[in-house]
Amino acid sequence: MSYASQVKTELLQAENDACCEMSLSRGMLLFGRECAPAAISILTENGEIAAAYAKAARLFCGHTPEIHVSESGNFKVVINDRADTDAILGEVLPAGMNGRRQLAIGPIDKDCCRAAFVRGAFLASGTVTDPDKEYHLEFSCPSNRLAAELKELIGAFGIEMKQTRRGGANIVYLKKSGDIEDLLLRMGATETSMMLMGSKMFKDVRNTVNRRVNFENANIARSIAAAGKQYHAIETIEKYGGLGQLTPELRELAELRLENPDLSAGEIRKLLKDPLTLSGVNHRFKKLIQIAEDLQDEHK
Ligand SMILES: [Zn+2]
Known part of the structure; x- marks a missing residue:
């Protein structure tokens, strides 16, 4: 299992307040591989994340989508029934000024729910490098707007993310070990964060x-x-x-x-x-x- 997958396994065990469940699920669905009327999907090497994603979808469309395992061992969840995608997008996407749904994060009221949203987004699109090799944590965001909004959301925790584009992807990332520790702690990966501090101290x-x-x-x-x-x-x-x-x-x-x-x-x-x-x-x-x-x- 990759280092990032181990961190995500810890994040999946983090406890949610009842108010945070919705934010966590929105984060996962918005930052998956696709989040559009034609299809909402994720592709992941981690079966637990696929299960959490399917559970998040059920929260909005009322039933659990199937999890497919590819020959290479990756897990895939695809929701492409139009009634299901409409139901999910109606809840996950905030309404714009014209009343139409837009691919955006929108305002999140409470700190705990913001942290839960970021955790969901990280589970779906994030990765973190083994600190023995390099200090690096990033989110690969589905759009430039989502990247900018995520950066702002995390900025409210006093953590300044950097933003760039790499191979057509919108990357929001951290390079400083202190920032990575803070964000992991915020997202609920207490153990990983402590170990990271230990490794840095060492x-x-x-x-x-x-x-x-x-x-x-x-x-x-x-x-x-x-x-x-x-x-x-x-x-x-x-x-x-x-x-x-x-x-x-x-x-x-x-x-x-x-x-x-x-x-x-x-x-x-x-x-x-x-x-x-x-x-x-x-x-x-x-x-x-x-x-x-x-x-x-x-x-x-
Ligand atoms: Zn909350």
């Missing part, structure tokens, strides 16, 4: 840990390389005239480095008699390296 934590480990490894490598260079410079100074030629401050630092070859500059700093900033310590190490290079040049 990813965030994992990325931070990786970044920190890489950062620290790089720092340690740099610090070891620097200590090695300083140690080598001080050996060169010893070789050509000894540490006695150094100023007392430089000599103190050189001796500390020879005694502690594996300490970082920051750790060496703490061993100094008089306090000094880290950049001061690094500056003195630079001087030692310069002196060693000059001595080396002289003795070539």
Whole structure:
């Protein structure tokens, strides 16, 4: 079963208030494959959705349409009896200014019913990608107008959908994990939403840990390389005239480095008699390296 199908299975189990049943059914019928006087239909890989769609149709036409299974294993519900389609469209489609029914969502009064409508629309036309691969949730809407109205409806929940056209379809979609979590929660997929939050938290934590480990490894490598260079410079100074030629401050630092070859500059700093900033310590190490290079040049 696809990830989207698993999410839809959870959505089908969400409880409806009595007032929401009509909105949920309207959402499914409006956002199915066809919603016109000639035919009202859906094609889905999920048998439970086909059953829910048939139940939604019964709410408006009084009897349950048949569910057909295709050879490829997809489920299809088609209502093409004109009396049935008229009965359904008369309830599902809102009347326009001229009194004629139009393919539109129209106003929905209550928040709970809006959420139920969106759930129905998602069951019929939505998909969501496995968050381990990508954050993506979308509705493939039957018309540009339905897409715009759905975007507005979901916008009332504070969730800003994006709208586009792809291959002749009107797509309304989300890419941000936070928005996807919010919408799944609104639609009633609490478990999926929580798991998504968990997976995002896990990813965030994992990325931070990786970044920190890489950062620290790089720092340690740099610090070891620097200590090695300083140690080598001080050996060169010893070789050509000894540490006695150094100023007392430089000599103190050189001796500390020879005694502690594996300490970082920051750790060496703490061993100094008089306090000094880290950049001061690094500056003195630079001087030692310069002196060693000059001595080396002289003795070539
Ligand atoms: Zn309601």
